[in-house]
Amino acid sequence: MRPIGLLAAAVMSGLSSAALAAEESKGMPQLDFGNVLTKSQVVWLALIFFVLYLLLSKWALPKVGTVLEKRASTIAGDLQAAQTAKTAADAAVAELTAKTRAAQSGAQAEIAGAVEAAKAAATAQAATLNARLDAQLAEAEQRIAAARAAAMGALRQVAGETAAVVVTRLTGVHASQPSVDAAVGAALAARGLA
Amino acid sequence: MAAEEHAIDALGQFKLTTALGPLGASVNFTQSNLMMLISGLLILGLMYFGARPQAVVPGRLQALAEMAYEGIRKMCIDQIGDEGKAFFPFVFTLFMFVLIGNLLGLLPFSFTYTSHIAVTLSLAMTVIVLVTVVALRIHGLHFFSYFFPAGAPKLLAPIIIPVEIISYLSRPVSLSIRLFANMVAGHVMFEVFASFILMMAASHALGSFGVVGAVGPMVLNVLLMGFELLVAFLQAYVFAILTCIYLHDAVHLH
Numbered sequence: 001m002r003p004i005g006l007l008a009a010a011v012m013s014g015l016s017s018a019a020l021a022a023e024e025s026k027g028m029p030q031l032d033f034g035n036v037l038t039k040s041q042v043v044w045l046a047l048i049f050f051v052l053y054l055l056l057s058k059w060a061l062p063k064v065g066t067v068l069e070k071r072a073s074t075i076a077g078d079l080q081a082a083q084t085a086k087t088a089a090d091a092a093v094a095e096l097t098a099k100t101r102a103a104q105s106g107a108q109a110e111i112a113g114a115v116e117a118a119k120a121a122a123t124a125q126a127a128t129l130n131a132r133l134d135a136q137l138a139e140a141e142q143r144i145a146a147a148r149a150a151a152m153g154a155l156r157q158v159a160g161e162t163a164a165v166v167v168t169r170l171t172g173v174h175a176s177q178p179s180v181d182a183a184v185g186a187a188l189a190a191r192g193l194a
Numbered sequence: 195m196a197a198e199e200h201a202i203d204a205l206g207q208f209k210l211t212t213a214l215g216p217l218g219a220s221v222n223f224t225q226s227n228l229m230m231l232i233s234g235l236l237i238l239g240l241m242y243f244g245a246r247p248q249a250v251v252p253g254r255l256q257a258l259a260e261m262a263y264e265g266i267r268k269m270c271i272d273q274i275g276d277e278g279k280a281f282f283p284f285v286f287t288l289f290m291f292v293l294i295g296n297l298l299g300l301l302p303f304s305f306t307y308t309s310h311i312a313v314t315l316s317l318a319m320t321v322i323v324l325v326t327v328v329a330l331r332i333h334g335l336h337f338f339s340y341f342f343p344a345g346a347p348k349l350l351a352p353i354i355i356p357v358e359i360i361s362y363l364s365r366p367v368s369l370s371i372r373l374f375a376n377m378v379a380g381h382v383m384f385e386v387f388a389s390f391i392l393m394m395a396a397s398h399a400l401g402s403f404g405v406v407g408a409v410g411p412m413v414l415n416v417l418l419m420g421f422e423l424l425v426a427f428l429q430a431y432v433f434a435i436l437t438c439i440y441l442h443d444a445v446h447l448h
Contacts, residue, residue, distance in 0.1 A: 036222055041210060064259055067245050067256070
C-alpha cells in the first residue's frame, strides 16, 4: 500500500506545510486495515449496494421505463392522429378543388349553350324577316310590272285616239284608223316603248 | 508559525466511527455506511417520486429522474451495444451510488464514503469480477485470446501477453485509486484552507491583518467547492463509462 501513501503525499505536496508531513507519518485512516470498522464498512457496503441494485433493477427503473414508454406511445399516437387528419384534410381539399372545377366547366358549358341558342334564334328570326321582305318586294315588283304593262297598253290607245283627234282637228281629214295605229306604233317603236 | 502549535488535522475527517448509537456500534455500522444508506434512499426516492406523476410533460423532479435514466441507458447502449441494456441497471446503480456519495460528501458535517479506498476498491472489484464472468460466460475459454490480439506477430507473444495481463489486472487498481485520490485530495484541500482561515484569524503575530488575510483561503474554499462539484460529477461519470468500456471488451473482445 506504499504507492497509495506516495500518491496521497503527491496530492498534498502543493499544499506544503510541515504539519501535513507530520500528519502523513500518522497514516491515513483509509489505510488502517487493522481497524475493524474498515472491514465492517465493506460488508455494509456490499449489503446496501446489493439491495439498492435489486430495488432499482426490479422496481424503480422499470417504473421510469414505463413512463418513458407511455410517453413515446402517446407521442407516436398523436403523430399518427395528426397524419390521419392531414390525409383527410388533403382529400377534402382535393374534393373541393375538383368540385369547383366541375362547377366552373358546367357553368361555362351552360353559358356557351345559351349564347349558341340565342344566336340560332336570332339567325332564324332574321331569316323569316328576310323571306317576308323578299316576298313583299317580289309582290311589289309584280304589281309595278302589271301597272306598267297596263299603263303601256293604255298608252297606245290614248296615243292613237289623240293622234286621230289631232289630225282631224288640224287637217279636217278624217284619218283612217289603221294608218293612225301604224304611225303611233312606229313612233312608239322609235322611242322604244312599244 | 502557528502551524506548529495547531497541527492541521487534514486526515481526521476520514476516520471511521460508528453511527446510529449503540445499535449501530453493536454491528459496526459506520457513519460511512449511514451515508451509503442515505444516498441509496435518495436515489430510490428520486426514481420513485420522479416516476410517480407519469406526466407526458415532465416536471422538474420527473425530468431529473428521466434524464438520469435515459442518459445512463444511452451511455450503456452507445458504449456496449445492444447487449448494454442488460447491464443498464448495474451501471445505473454504480453511477448514482458514486455520484450521490461524492455530492453528499460536499455537505458540511457529512462523510464521503468514496474517499475510502476500501469502498472504491470494492466497487472496482465488483466491476472487474462482473466483466470477467460476463466474458467467460459469453466466450468461454476463447476469452483468453483477449490477452493476445489476433494478427499480432507470434514472436512478440512473450511481451504482449504479460503486458495485456498486467493491464487487465491493473484496471481495478486504477479505477479505484482514481476516484479515491480525487475525493481525498479535494477534502484535504478543504480542510487545509479552512484551517488556514482559523489560523490566520486567530494569529497573534498577524493581528488584525490576519483577519483580513483570512479572506484569501476562504475565497479559495468557495472556488474549490465549485471545482469539487465538477469533480464529483466527472469522477462518477468516469467510473461509469470505464465500467461500460470494460463491459464492451467483455462482450465483444476488443
